Amino acid sequence: MDKLVEIRGLTVDFAQGGRSIRALHGIDLDVGAGEAVGLVGESGSGKSVTWLAALGLLPGTASIRGSVMLDGRQMVGAPRSMLETLRGRRVAMIFQDPSSSLNPVFRIGRQIGEALGLHRGLKGAAAEAEAKRLLDRVGIANGARRLRDxxxxxxxxMNQRVMIAMALAGEPDLLIADEPTTALDATVQAQILALLQEIRHESGMAIVLISHDLGVVAENVDRVCVMYAGRLVEEAASDTLFDRPRHPYTRGLLAALPALDGPRTRLVSIPGSVPEPWNLPKGCAFAPRCGEADEACHGSQPPLVPVNAAERVLCFRTRYFPDAPASQPQPVPALQDAAFREAVL
Amino acid sequence: MTAPLLEARSLTRHFVVRQGSWPASHKALLRAVDGVSLSVGKGRTLGLVGESGCGKSTTGRLLLGLLDPTAGEVLFEGQPLAKAGSADWRRQRQLMQMVYQDPLGALDRRLKVAEQIGEALEIHHPEFSRSIHRDRVAAAIEAVGLQAHHxxxxxxxxxxxxxxxxxxxxALILQPRLLVCDEPISALDVSIQAQVVNLLLDLQHSFGLTYVFISHDLKVVRQISHDVAVMYLGRIVEYGGAESLFHAPQHPYTQALLAAIPSVQQRGIARPTPLQGDPPDPAAPPSGCAFRTRCPRAVQICAEAMPALRETGGGRKVACHFVEPDAAAGLAAA
Structure with missing residues (x-):
């Protein structure tokens, strides 16, 4: 597969109150043309910052190092004029809350028209016709009237559909969807995810899906990257990662999810909480919460190493997690009240 | 059977809202909660689920008396909710507490944790000595799994x-019997959600608490609830035991809601086409069944008559013209 984006050693430091806080500790990540990559992690893990940094969208307080190549062109430190020819045109981004990403005082039509003018040079009737076509493409009926809303x-x-229409206006090769359905209801979320899949299959556009919801990622991407405390801790094909998670953090996240069917069992939670970026432990950032951690884990930072051609894991203890299926908590029947209590307590 | 701890009878709350943009705006009646009846037994958990705008949070506020109903009534331990401000009301308030979604918003940023927790105790029990007060606060801190230094x-x-x-x-310091939890874990990270869900179950077990658990996260609701009520546009459309309802949903809306949840376990399994459109405007609901505009099975009768919530056997209730009521259950009720 052709590489569309190649990120190497990307670090981001934020200047805050006279000190420098590292939010991203060297990310290596590729996105192939037409590929769907999922980025999962909890808040503060750096999944959004990675792409905001790559696109030069972070504020001046952030200092970015490393390399982000888009089609062989360096994005880090690139002049604004060059970034502006890439943003929206080659790489588009949509965000969690569509209502705050859209400008409340302009009609939908004008906002889509602006994107069409900037990226494709369309004006007047041509822009309006294209805007109507885009609204139709993202499943908004009655486009002509909606343009005036x-x-x-x-x-x-509907607003998220408008955001997607605006992102499609530049006919990008890559769409970064940052928690695109987190603010939406379950049935509407299903609609938007189905729409993104459909567009990807039709246009061959690559998608990076950023989400904290493992279910959303599992069903919609080919490859998954798990992030923790500013580092990529595991990368594998979607099926591999969810069937045979290797990193203790990934295994913990999966065990913490309640099931929708079958017997109810007590959830296995990960103890403690995510460390603050200015207060990271000396060794592996997950070590204080990890049941497998030993002295080496507390003493030094493990590297992200390939396990095989398709999997990378950042863990000293990986060799203790061979290709065995993830251990599932033992199901306990929970039909009766007493049994339910026994099962979940 | 003993009386339920909490009972709501035909609970209704309407709001007057302005619709449309100036100068063509007009008043409209928004039926946020429209005839909700439910009961929760002591030590049990009722999950209240539905999408935004379905009235689940308004129902939660009505149950606690934080909002006056337009019609209907709430009974707590068999007694109607007391008038706000009365002595009975103060006594009742101690026994029913609310837990909100955003913990930072619910806490006072200028108060230390111990002051925060002890404040309610000062108000309701000014007679407590300093040492009793301190012990109660310490016990509450320990009960929720925090360390003394917090x-x-x-x-x-x-x-x-x-x-x-x-x-x-x-919420626990006044030793309540009922907690209404409104999206208590939605703002938390995945790895922390499991901790809080387990904590809620442990607290229920140790203190015999009764919960009304409001959430849009069906997986968590299934994990924590004994019974579940599914709401759509101000009404309960399906009610039943958590396991049986999630295993075999009967209302087309519940079926669609469950099918819409992306899941790690069920990835790769073909899903039915997601529901089209958005929930209708609660200020201008469709005639008949509120769900008919999005329902794949809707026919003429759905537009003409609102289906009643009827027993379908096994403690289940469904409001749908297509679901056959259970004849035996109907006779028993009559």
Whole structure:
């Protein structure tokens, strides 16, 4: 597969109150043309910062080092004029809360028209016709009338469709979807995810899906990267990662999810909480919460190493997790009240 | 059977809202909650699920008397909710507490954890000596799994999961019997959600608490609830035991809601086409069944008559013209 984006050793430091806080500790990540990559992690893990840094969207307080190559062109430190020819045109981004990404005082049509003018040089009737086509493409009926609506006149799901239409306006090769359905209801989330899949299959556009919801990622991407405390801790094909997670953090996240069917069992939670970026432990950032950690884990930082051609894991103890299926908690029947209590307590 | 701890009878709350943009705006009646009846037994958990705008949070506020109903009534331990401000009301308030979604918003940033937790005790039990007060606060801190040294911290010094534990400790200090939890774990990270879910189950077990658990996260609701009520546009459309309802949903809306949840276990399995459109505007609901505009099975009768919530056997209730009521259950009820 052709590499579309190649990120190497990407670090981000934020200057805050006279000190420098490292939010990203050297990310290596590729996205192939037409590929769907999922980025999962909890808040503060650096999944959004990675792409904001790559696209030069972080504020001036951030200092970015490393390399982000898009089609062989260096994005880090690139002049604004060059970034502006890439952003929106080659790489588009949509965010969690569509209502705050849209401008409340302009009609939908004008906002999509602006993107069409900037990226494709379309104006007037041509822009309006294309805007109508885009609204139709993202499943908004009655496009001609909707173009004259303001964002507050549309529902959250409709606004996210408008955002996707604007992202498609530049016919990008890569769409970064940063928690695109987190603010939406379950049934609307399913609609938007189905729409993104459909567009990807039709246009061959690559998608990076950033989400904290493992279920959303599991069903919609080919490859998954798990992030923790500013580092990539595990990368594998979607099926491999969810069937045979290797990193103790990934295994912990999966065990912490309640099931939708079958017997109810007590959830296995990960103890403690994510460390603050200015207060990281000396060794592996996950070591204080990890049941497998030994002295080496507390003493030094493990590297992200390939396990085989398709999997990379950042863990000293990986060799203790061979290719065995993930251990599932033993199901306990929970039909009766007493049994339910026994099962979950 | 003993009387339920909490009972709601035909609970209704309407709001007058302005619709449309100036100058063509007009008043409309928004039926946020429209005839909700439910009961929760002591020590049990009722899960209240539905999408935004379905009235689940308004129902939670009505149950606690934080909002006056337009019609219908709430009974707590067999007694109607007392008039706000009365002595009975103060006594009742101690026994029913609310846990909110955003712990940082629910806490006072200028108060230390111990002051925060002890405040309610000062108000309701000014007669307690300093040492009793201190012991009660320490016990509450311990009960929710916080360390003693957290007592001197401010909310911003704690993590999200710890803050939600403080909110729980504050709710528990008056030894309540009922907790209404409104999206208590939605703002927390995945690895912390499991901790709080387990904590809620442990607290229920140790103190015999009764929960009304409001959430849009069906997986968590299934994990924590004995019974579940699914709401759509201000009404309960399906009710039943958590395991049986999730295993075999009967209302087309519940079926669609469950099918819409992306899941790690079920990836790769073909899903039915997601529901089209958005929930209708609660200020202008469709005639007949509110779900008919999005329902794949809707026919003429769905537009003409609103289906009643009827027993379908096994303690289940469904409001749908297509679901056959259970004849035996109907006779028993009559």
């Amino acid at each position: 303001y964002p507050h006149e549309l529902s959250g799901g | 007592a001197d911290r401010y909310p911003h010094e704690l993590s999200g999961g710890q803050r939600q534990r403080v909110v729980l400790a504050r």
